[in-house]
Amino acid sequence: MTDTSNTRPADSEAPAPRQSWLHRVMRYLPLIAPVLLWAVPCWMLLYTGQHWPPLVTVAGTALFVLGLVVMPLAMARGHGRRQQDGAAILGDSLLGSSWVLFTWSLLLGIPLRLALTMAGVGDGQDRARLVTWAVLVTAAALLGWGYAEARRVPRVRRLDVQLPRLGAGLDGLRVALITDTHYGPLDRARWSERVCETVNSLEADLVCHTGDIADGTAERRRAQATPLGTVRAAHARVYVTGNHEYYSEAQGWVDLMDELGWEPLRNRHVLLERGGDTLVVAGVDDVTAESSGLPGHRAHLDGALEGVDPELPVLLLAHQPKFVGRAAAGGIDLQLSGHTHGGQIWPFHYLVRLDQPALAGLTRHGERTLLYTSRGTGFWGPPFRVFAPSEITLLVLRAPHTSP
Incomplete structure (x- = not known):
């Protein structure tokens, strides 16, 4: 029989080491990433001074919200236990499209707006709308080209x-x-x-x-x-x-x-x-x-x-x-x-x-x-x-x- 009167607390009772902020953020990345991928381009293309007609703003916002909802659901059905190929194709395509839109909303949208402002091109609404169209055309061109690149021999x-x-x-x-x-x-x-x-x-x-x-x-x-x-x-x-x-x-x-x-x-x-x-x-x-x-x-x-x-x-x-x-x-x-x-x-x-x-x-x-x-x-x-x-x-x- 072992005497336990003077034993130290079990390792399991010791306080857990504190996680770094990076590890804490990475735990929530699967939840944060889809929101960022859809919310950032939605904000940049619709709500940063464009003043689109209400119907355009509502319809555009609805499309981004739909993408945010459908993408993770489709990927879960496509790559999870169900392994539904149609859902996988939809979810994967939305993932690639949102990544390209997110990237070029930031990398093209912000510098182009600054350049247009410094050049004195139009008023704020004109510049905002020009940036939106430039991002959309660039993203569409890259996705079309990228699809052809992926499918070719x-x-x-x-x-x-x-x-x-x-x-x-x-x-x-x-x-x-x-x-x-x-x-x-x-x-x-x-x-x-x-x-x-x-x-x-x-x-x-x-x-x-x-x-x-x-x-x-x-x-x-x-x-x-x-x-x-x-x-x-x-x-x-x-x-x-x-x-x-x-x-x-x-x-x-x-x-x-x-x-x-x-x-x-x-x-x-x-x-x-x-x-x-x-x-x-x-x-x-x-x-x-x-x-x-x-x-x-x-x-x-x-x-x-x-x-x-x-x-x-x-x-x-x-x-x-x-x-x-x-x-x-x-x-x-x-x-x-x-x-x-x-x-x-x-x-x-x-x-x-x-x-x-x-x-x-x-x-x-x-x-x-x-x-x-x-x-x-x-x-x-x-x-x-x-x-x-x-x-x-x-x-x-x-x-x-x-x-x-």
Whole structure:
């Protein structure tokens, strides 16, 4: 029997540490953000000196209020338990539209009004109405262009990447990268076919998919994902999970990719040999895998490299760029990632950079490790891409050239 007469208070009785103001605000962000996205442009476009006829003001206000009410409801029905594709399309489209209106109401509306005032253009009402029309036209043009950018087959981005430890026999190895296809509520089966045709035209030695195949289960999005089975590679087709797989039965996606002839690199590696030289192609589960609760799913770099000769160069697939810290510590030569979408709708880029060490392109981390972050092949949610074009990437690996 334990004497408890002089024991200290239990940890659970200790006062909880005070949260910073930022953490407190973040807790309420899902409630605050929709209000700001709709209220700010409503105020800027209707109530800052425009003096519209009452019917225009009432009708415009009603539209903004309707958007504020419908958007979260549609997104909840579309992305929640009901998984209603029509509701998801409506909610996602309203989210993208409100973000663009909010952004340009502030970034264009305020400076333009100041410029017109300083130039002495018209009276206050004239300037206010001119600003309103300028914001509406700009937003409409960006949304139209952004929709076309999101739905088109991505352009191919080509670049040479020199790896100091790459053997001469592997010089010129062609690596095609697709990622974040996000097959979802908008049926993109034909788009998927055309993406795969473009990948095949690259005649790659290795084709990689770094996750976020779809939003929805493999059974539900099978028709859109099936064209991935037509992708050709001289040596291998490899795949790793992204965070969105863990929202929709990740093991089902691993099994489907295996069925389609892709090799899921779940904390394991394969060896690619050419010209007497060897490249280790490794992959890890997404960093969110462990919290998913699925048995055996976690990001485990040591497991992926188990048995690897430390002198061999390593190409690592990891969905999120933030894994590069572990990759650099493990001596990885090149990490391929996606996840960021390049920001997808500017200026969301700056929020992405708060969470990830890179937004897009080739960056160096530590003495040896290079990271290539793709802007993604598809899009998530809002069917728009503004100043963040999608891509299919062809990386040509180069060995160091020796002097004659």
